[in-house]
Amino acid sequence: MQPSIHRPTTITIDRQALRQNYLTFRQLAGPQRQVFAVVKADAYHHGAVEVAKTLQEVQVDGFCVATIDEALQLRQANITEPILVLNVVPVEQAPLAAQHDISLTVDSYEWLVQASKQVKTPVKVHLAIDTGMGRIGFRMPVDKASLLAACQILEQSPLLIPEGIFTHFATADEQNSAYFQQQWDSFEQTVAALPLKFSYVHMANTATAMWAPTLDNSNLVRLGIGLYGLSPAGKLRSDVALSLKPALSLTSQIVAVRQLQAGDKVGYGATYTVQAESEWIATVPLGYADGWHRNLSGSSVLVAGHKCPIVGRICMDQLMIKVPKRYALGTTVTLIGTQDQQTISVDDVASYGQTINYEILCSLSERIPRTYIN
Ligand SMILES: *Cc1c(COP(=O)(O)O)cnc(C)c1O
Numbered sequence: 001m002q003p004s005i006h007r008p009t010t011i012t013i014d015r016q017a018l019r020q021n022y023l024t025f026r027q028l029a030g031p032q033r034q035v036f037a038v039v040k041a042d043a044y045h046h047g048a049v050e051v052a053k054t055l056q057e058v059q060v061d062g063f064c065v066a067t068i069d070e071a072l073q074l075r076q077a078n079i080t081e082p083i084l085v086l087n088v089v090p091v092e093q094a095p096l097a098a099q100h101d102i103s104l105t106v107d108s109y110e111w112l113v114q115a116s117k118q119v120k121t122p123v124k125v126h127l128a129i130d131t132g133m134g135r136i137g138f139r140m141p142v143d144k145a146s147l148l149a150a151c152q153i154l155e156q157s158p159l160l161i162p163e164g165i166f167t168h169f170a171t172a173d174e175q176n177s178a179y180f181q182q183q184w185d186s187f188e189q190t191v192a193a194l195p196l197k198f199s200y201v202h203m204a205n206t207a208t209a210m211w212a213p214t215l216d217n218s219n220l221v222r223l224g225i226g227l228y229g230l231s232p233a234g235k236l237r238s239d240v241a242l243s244l245k246p247a248l249s250l251t252s253q254i255v256a257v258r259q260l261q262a263g264d265k266v267g268y269g270a271t272y273t274v275q276a277e278s279e280w281i282a283t284v285p286l287g288y289a290d291g292w293h294r295n296l297s298g299s300s301v302l303v304a305g306h307k308c309p310i311v312g313r314i315c316m317d318q319l320m321i322k323v324p325k326r327y328a329l330g331t332t333v334t335l336i337g338t339q340d341q342q343t344i345s346v347d348d349v350a351s352y353g354q355t356i357n358y359e360i361l362c363s364l365s366e367r368i369p370r371t372y373i374n
Pocket residue numbers: 038040086168204205206207222223224225226232
C-alpha cells in the first residue's frame with residue numbers, strides 16, 4: 001500500500017529509544033549471551049530496514065524474522081549480520097536461504113532429509129524443540145527418536161550446518177512460573193542428551209530476558225517487544241524496573257471542527273448524542289483502515305494536553321473527538337505518545353481494545369507514513 005504522505009497522520013519512530021532499549025537488554029543478558037533483534041512483521045511495524053540499520057550503530061549481533069521474504073528484504077538492504085527465520089519454511093526454499101546466508105528453523109527429520117537432497121551450498125539450521133508451546137519443533141518427549149535421527153543427518157551432511165537449537169516459552173510473561181519451569185527443564189535435558197554441539201542455544205524472548213535473566217546454557221536472546229520499549233505483559237506485570245523507552249508515537253491533526261447542539265448526533269448509526277447545551281466536535285483523519293479499530297470508539301486521544309474522547313463510531317478514514325473548545329485546524333492530536341506531560345501508551349490503547357500491545361502495533365496500517373528521528 002502507498003503511504004499517504006500528504007495527510008497529517010504520522011508514525012514517528014525514535015531511533016535513540018531503539019538503540020537504548022537494545023543496549024539495556026544487552027546489559028541484562030550479560031557478556032555470555034548475544035542478543036538478536038526480532039524484526040518480524042516489519043519490525044512490529046516500526047520498519048524493519050530502518051530498525052536494522054539503527055541497531056547496526058550499536059553493533060547488533062543479528063536478527064530474527066518470521067519469513068524468508070523478511071530476511072531477503074534485510075539482505076537486499078545490505079544487512080550482513082546473521083538472520084534467523086523463526087517459522088518453518090517449505091523445504092523447497094532451502095536453496096534460496098542458503099544462497100543468501102539465511103538461517104532456517106527445522107521442525108522435523110523429514111525436512112532435513114529433503115533439504116540434504118536439495119541444497120547445493122551450505123544452509124545453516126536451528127532445530128526447534130517443542131517443550132510445551134505446541135506450535136513448531138520436535139515435540140518432547142515423543143519426538144526424541146526423530147530428534148536423534150535429525151542430529152545424525154546433521155553430522156553426515158556437510159551442507160547442513162547445525163547452527164542452533166532453541167525452544168519458545170508459552171508463559172514467560174506470567175507470574176506463576178510452574179509451566180515455564182517445566183519447559184525449561186525439558187529443554188535443558190533435551191540439549192544435554194544430544195551428541196551435537198550447536199553454536200547457538202536459545203530460549204529467551206523478551207519476557208524470559210526480563211524475568212528469568214540467569215538461564216543456564218543459553219547464549220542468545222531473541223529480543224522482540226522490549227526492543228520497541230514495551231513490556232511483554234503489558235500493564236499486567238511491572239516487577240522489573242527496566243527503563244524502557246517506547247519508540248513509536250502516532251500523531252495526527254484536527255482537520256475539521258464544528259459546534260453541535262444538544263440532541264445532535266455524530267457518526268454512522270448516529271450513536272452519539274450531544275449531551276451538553278453545545279459541544280465542540282473535531283474530526284481527525286485516521287480510522288479503522290489505518291488500524292484504529294472500531295472497538296476503540298470511546299477511548300481517548302490527546303489535544304493540547306487534554307484527554308478527549310472519540311465520540312460515535314470510528315469510520316474507515318476518519319474519527320470524531322469531543323474537544324473542550326474550538327481548536328485551530330492543524331492542532332496536533334496524539335493517539336500514542338506524550339503531549340504536555342500527558343501520555344497515552346500502546347498499553348492504554350491495548351487495554352481499552354481488550355488486546356495486547358503487540359496487536360495494536362501490528363494493526364497500524366502501511367497507509368500511515370513513518371518518520372524517523374534521532
Ligand atoms: C516473536 C518471537 C520472539 C519475540 O518475542 P517477544 O515477546 O516480542 O520478545 C521470540 N521468539 C520467537 C520464536 C518468536 O516467534
